[in-house]
């Protein structure tokens with residue numbers, strides 16, 4: 191079971207977008223260049239974030255992407271779900287009802303399915319309990335120059 | 350992010366193995382037939398369970414698979430890890446240190462990576478907190494005939 195690397199890209203890109211000035215949009219190519227990522231692939235992640243309502247894209251020569259809402263209102267779960275989808279990782283195919291095992295109809299969901307869901311719920315809860323604002327605050331505590339580095343780089347090459 | 354369906358098969362197969370008489374080994378083909386699963390593919394899952402030390406295979410005409418230890422000592426995490434591997438679903442590639450973003454070496458693991466790991470840990474903990482014995486007890490409460498159905502089917506066709 192593995193997530194695509196787009197999750198790491200999307201999370202860091204959203205974090206970087208918390209550091210641009212209000213109202214400023216950043217082109218996908220610039221967001222990609224900051225980490226030397228393939229722009230076309232990062233653009234796909236940005237489109238997925240846009241479909242999920244996490245970023246908005248402004249068209250035109252000064253266009254690009256910006257966060258759609260304050261970082262306090264974006265959780266890590268929102269970003270992961272936008273990129274990886276909302277489907278559970280474990281999907282019960284009701285094998286208990288197949289073949290000679292067949293004993294249905296079953297009044298309750300399978301105990302194994304319920305257990306697997308409970309575990310995914312714990313994972314989801316944990317990701318939903320952390321916002322981009324939390325991550326931003328912690329990164330800024332550990333690397334106080336991170337916001338300025340991103341902003342300086344943007345203005346240097348973007349003028 | 351998706352688990353293979355082998356996880357469902359392996360979990361139910363381990364559960365079925367809690368219902369056979371002590372010392373009895375069940376061939377992979379019989380375990381597969383109970384759910385009309387492709388035997389070769391289930392056999393792969395059984396080999397993975399054997400490598401993880403969860404089942405043992407007895408050779409010979411009366412051979413087959415049996416649980417390697419009591420169901421109290423097998424957690425859902427053990428089975429999932431045997432099938433899906435121990436690797437985390439989220440793997441940080443240290444993009445924070447790539448390109449013009451480069452600000453390393455970093456004294457601590459990335460905040461985003463830490464957050465993703467914390468969530469997976471919550472998932473792992475939940476799966477590790479449930480044993481095959483727990484699942485068995487709950488299934489037997491909800492479907493008291495489940496053990497007998499499996500045993501009867503085994504003896505009917507296996508004599």
Ligand code: FES
Nearest residue numbers: 282284285286300
């Ligand atoms: S029938 Fe799907 S997990 Fe039990």
Ligand code: FES
Nearest residue numbers: 441443444445459
């Ligand atoms: S550098 Fe990998 S998650 Fe931050």
